Amino acid sequence: MNIRDFMDLQKMQEVQDEFSNATGLAAIAIDNDGQYLTEGSNFTDFCMKYTRGSLEGNKRCIKCDSECSGTYFCHAGLMDFSIDLMINDKKLGSIIGGQVLPKEPDEEEFRAVARELNIDPDAYIQALNKVPRSTEAKIRASADLLGLIMNQLINLEYVKAKTVGKLDELSAEIKNATDLIETINNNTHSLQSIANKQKMLSLNASIEAARSGEAGVGFAVVAKSMGDLSSQSATIYGDIDNSVAQITKSINHLSSLFEEERQ
Structure with a gap:
């Protein structure tokens, strides 16, 4: 079973975009093969251009992607999330994102991270200052809400497709x-x-x-x-x-x- 078989991906994109605009959290949906179902919403240069753009940073990000679930702190100090998209007991993909600071950052700590990743510290801090801020409680609640909405949406579309069939x-x-x-x-x-x-x-x-x-x-x-x-x-x-x-x-x-x- 593949989400593409029954899901209106444009509708999925619209929900994701609205969520990101309302919360500041980045988000993107992928299937079980790691193929994108939607385009990224609210992605930050801090994560995509600098952290994942470095060899070591990308390696650490991939490790987080594969080992972490729910809402968690990434290796760079931001909060991310990964929530399963399910039909009954079958996982069809995930909605992932985050890229939000749960508190005001300690610049010296991030400069140290930049040096570890072989990134220009000044450029890293400049990108860091553009990262959205929120509280940990709001980030967790927002991620849970997105997971609930997306799962209800795909289950509704699945039932609708089966009924039409x-x-x-x-x-x-x-x-x-x-x-x-x-x-x-x-x-x-x-x-x-x-x-x-x-x-x-x-x-x-x-x-x-x-x-x-x-x-x-x-x-x-x-x-x-x-x-x-x-x-x-x-x-x-x-x-x-x-x-x-x-x-x-x-x-x-x-x-x-x-x-x-x-x-």
Whole structure:
């Protein structure tokens, strides 16, 4: 199962962008293969250009990405998050981000980090000063809220996609049933026509038997039997017609309900 199979990624992007604009937290969604589902929102130069842009910094960031989950402090001193995107018990990807300072930074500590990562300390501090600030409690609550919203969104879209698929299958089956009923109707009408002809033949045979006197007695018995069978057949075909009419009415009702469900 892949999120792309049922999810409107543009809708996902819009929710993510609104979240980032409201909270200042960076965010991006990825699938289980690490492929991006959305474009990054509110990413900082501090993280993307400088920290991940250095060989050692990128190595440390990858380690954080692979080992950390929930809301956590990254190696560079910022708060990040990684929240699983789930359908039932199956993980389909993650929403990750953060890049927020939970308190005012100690510049000397970050200058030390810059030197460890072989980054110009002044440029690093300049980028650091543009990083959004918040409290740890707000960062954790915001990340949890985004995870809740995104998971509700993908589950809703998944159920919607499954429902539409089932409606398509049921609609196809209704059409098949309607076609079969039409075939039954045509065959029944043909049999009714045959039964009517049998009835006429039986009547003609009875008349001829009466004209033949005693010699036609046996023929009269056969003619009467043919008439009885014809009458019974007509009754049966009438019952079939009524049953088919009721089934057709039920199927048409189901079809109208499915059309309403689609809209």
